[in-house]
Amino acid sequence: xxxxxxxxxxxxxxxxxxxxxxxxxxxxxxxxxxxxxxxxxxxxxxxxxxxxxxxxxxxxxxxxxxxxxxxxxxxxxxxxxxxxxxxxxxxxxxxxxxxxxxxxxxxxxxxxxxxx
Amino acid sequence: xxxxxxxxxxxxxxxxxxxxxxxxxxxxxxxxxxxxxxxxxxxxxxxxxxxxxxxxxxxxxxxxxxxxxxxxxxxxxxxxxxxxxxxxxxxxxxxxxxxxxxxxxxxxxxxxxxx
Numbered sequence: 001x002x003x004x005x006x007x008x009x010x011x012x013x014x015x016x017x018x019x020x021x022x023x024x025x026x027x028x029x030x031x032x033x034x035x036x037x038x039x040x041x042x043x044x045x046x047x048x049x050x051x052x053x054x055x056x057x058x059x060x061x062x063x064x065x066x067x068x069x070x071x072x073x074x075x076x077x078x079x080x081x082x083x084x085x086x087x088x089x090x091x092x093x094x095x096x097x098x099x100x101x102x103x104x105x106x107x108x109x110x111x112x113x114x115x116x
Numbered sequence: 117x118x119x120x121x122x123x124x125x126x127x128x129x130x131x132x133x134x135x136x137x138x139x140x141x142x143x144x145x146x147x148x149x150x151x152x153x154x155x156x157x158x159x160x161x162x163x164x165x166x167x168x169x170x171x172x173x174x175x176x177x178x179x180x181x182x183x184x185x186x187x188x189x190x191x192x193x194x195x196x197x198x199x200x201x202x203x204x205x206x207x208x209x210x211x212x213x214x215x216x217x218x219x220x221x222x223x224x225x226x227x228x229x230x231x
Contacts, residue, residue, distance in 0.1 A: 040125070040223060042120075042206060042221045043206065043208075043221035045218055091159065100148060100210045100219055101165075101210070104165075107152075107159035110159060
């Protein structure tokens with residue numbers, strides 16, 4: 001079946017512009033995660049959605065970052081007034097349920113964001 | 117806060133030689149431990165995980181890892197590597213007691229297989 005998809009695969013933007021990154025999770029997966037992968041820094045948790053519960057936004061680095069998940073499926077990560085330090089690969093993952101010990105996270109291929 | 121240390125950023129290994137990728141995590145009473153692999157231009161894929169029980173965990177592609185609570189380590193091993201194992205490997209930990217479903221990742225180890 002189809003895996004997690006992300007679009008665009010690459011995005012180049014000018015400093016100060018807003019960008020939107022999209023994630024389509026696996027159908028039926030109720031949990032959705034966003035991570036940021038910076039060069040040499042590993043993966044950094046950004047935000048987590050689970051069903052209809054309020055999202056866990058504790059990993060968002062600043063108020064320029066926001067995310068929403070419409071209809072419990074597609075999610076959009078928005079970065080306003082982009083800065084050069086926002087350049088990274090943004091990864092989305094989904095899982096069928098809550099509980100990292102019980103349900104595997106499936107990762108998308110990522111969106112590579114470059115801020116010039 | 118929970119943290120993960122991968123001591124080697126890059127590991128070169130000759131083909132068919134054994135390899136060990138090291139991982140240490142900050143102490144916690146109960147943790148889940150994971151190894152993920154990221155092949156070039158692909159997303160992350162779960163290699164193996166430790167939840168409880170036997171401390172030796174076997175994963176896909178011939179990899180295994182051993183949970184050592186006293187040393188707070190979860191090193192990844194393979195007895196004989198292949199060129200197809202060229203990838204970046206991430207160790208990760210989740211605190212069971214927090215129950216917040218957060219996975220904390222290490223910075224990754226890039227495995228280079230030499231012919």
